[in-house]
Amino acid sequence: MAESFYDVLGVPKTAEADAIKKAYRKLAKDLHPDKNPGNKKKEDHFKKVNQAFDALGDPKKRALYDEFGEEGLREGFDAEKVRAYKQWSTQQGAGGARGGDGFGQGVRLEDLFGNAARGGSDAGDVFGDLFGRASRKRGPMKGQDLESEVTIDFASALRGTTIELRSRGGGAPVTVRIPAGADEGSRVRIAGQGGPSPNAGPPGDLILVTHVEPHPNFRREGDDLHLTLPVTIAEAYKGAKVKVPTIDGSVAMKVPPKSQSGSVVRLRGKGVARKGHEAGDLYVHFEVQIPTGSDAKLVELMDELEKIQTEDVRAKIAL
Numbered sequence: 001m002a003e004s005f006y007d008v009l010g011v012p013k014t015a016e017a018d019a020i021k022k023a024y025r026k027l028a029k030d031l032h033p034d035k036n037p038g039n040k041k042k043e044d045h046f047k048k049v050n051q052a053f054d055a056l057g058d059p060k061k062r063a064l065y066d067e068f069g070e071e072g073l074r075e076g077f078d079a080e081k082v083r084a085y086k087q088w089s090t091q092q093g094a095g096g097a098r099g100g101d102g103f104g105q106g107v108r109l110e111d112l113f114g115n116a117a118r119g120g121s122d123a124g125d126v127f128g129d130l131f132g133r134a135s136r137k138r139g140p141m142k143g144q145d146l147e148s149e150v151t152i153d154f155a156s157a158l159r160g161t162t163i164e165l166r167s168r169g170g171g172a173p174v175t176v177r178i179p180a181g182a183d184e185g186s187r188v189r190i191a192g193q194g195g196p197s198p199n200a201g202p203p204g205d206l207i208l209v210t211h212v213e214p215h216p217n218f219r220r221e222g223d224d225l226h227l228t229l230p231v232t233i234a235e236a237y238k239g240a241k242v243k244v245p246t247i248d249g250s251v252a253m254k255v256p257p258k259s260q261s262g263s264v265v266r267l268r269g270k271g272v273a274r275k276g277h278e279a280g281d282l283y284v285h286f287e288v289q290i291p292t293g294s295d296a297k298l299v300e301l302m303d304e305l306e307k308i309q310t311e312d313v314r315a316k317i318a319l
Contacts, residue, residue: 005052005065013066017059021222024053028184032211034151047147050185050209075145140201146194147207150178154215157182158225158247158272165193165206178210181274183220186210223272223280230289231255244284246270253284261288 006013009023029035031046055061055073064072064079072079152161160180164173174193182188187207194204219226229244239257243250244267253265263286271280291298 005055008048008052009056017057020053020056024049024057024185028053032184033149034211034213050187053185054187075142140199141197142202143197143204144195145204145207147209149209149211151211151213152178152182153213154218154220155247157210157212165190165208176208179275181223181272181277182210182212184210184212220272223274223277224283225271225280226283226285228285228287230287231259232289233291236260236286236288244282246282247273255286259286259288261286 006015009020009027011020011023015023027049028046031042031049033039033043033046036042036046055065055070061073064077068077068079068082071077148165150163150165152163156178158181160182161178163176163178165176166173174190176188176190178186178188187209190206190208192203193206196203217227225247227244229242231240231242234240235242235255236259237257239259240255241252242255244253246267247270251267251270253267256263256265265284265286267282267284269279270282273279
């Protein structure tokens with residue numbers, strides 16, 4: 001039995017959208033080609049994970065997949081026709097279709113499939129209409145959709161970027177806009193850049209799967225960003241105004257007095273901004289940096305500080 005998309009992501013069919021996204025991100029992070037160079041098995045698994053999330057991460061696609069399986073995700077699939085045919089088949093089996101080809105409710109096979117239902121063509125034409133496959137009467141077929149991958153840096157993914165793709169066949173380059181807020185596994189459809197039609201129809205599309213390089217300081221969770229920001233002992237103790245880098249440029253932020261390492265300040269609306277979505281937030285995590293020099297004056301100051309600091313900093317630690 002073929003592995004379902006739920007099995008690929010390791011989630012049950014009842015999983016909520018957040019659980020599906022969390023499972024996908026963990027797998028994508030572990031299987032990313034940049035972390036497993038030359039590992040064909042993990043690369044193939046990575047592609048399966050992206051395919052599964054493309055289906056289950058979209059509520060409409062997930063509903064079609066749950067009802068019809070992968071067939072429901074085919075280009076040109078007509079869910080209403082398939083439902084109608086299943087209803088007719090059920091009634092035929094139950095002896096409920098009187099008159100030979102009617103539903104008993106005013107719906108006729110001719111209305112769904114035209115001449116094929118009256119014997120004017122073979123069953124393949126009927127099912128061709130059902131599942132979006134071309135029949136002899138459907139005319140030129142669209143070419144096959146192709147899938148490719150592109151890796152962009154973290155900042156370009158957040159801000160959006162333009163890349164130039166060159167055709168394998170040596171044709172003219174194609175300029176592609178990666179929208180702002182692209183994430184690991186995001187997919188961009190480029191119309192007309194896929195495989196050629198087998199019978200003079202339009203070419204297929206190119207599906208571009210985006211991979212995002214990790215950043216040394218920032219990490220992303222959904223549309224929120226997290227930044228570990230170094231601060232000095234003096235800034236942490238007395239409080240200070242410091243510059244914080246954001247997608248839109250540096251902003252001034254106040255470090256509250258007596259901040260400890262691990263303290264967090266949220267900057268609203270300074271996270272990922274995607275079209276049609278409310279911008280996420282930026283969470284700034286303080287990391288107090290101690291001096292690393294060996295100057296005698298510095299050692300003297302540390303000795304003085306040790307005398308002043310009388311509380312036991314590890315008093316609350318217990319097993």
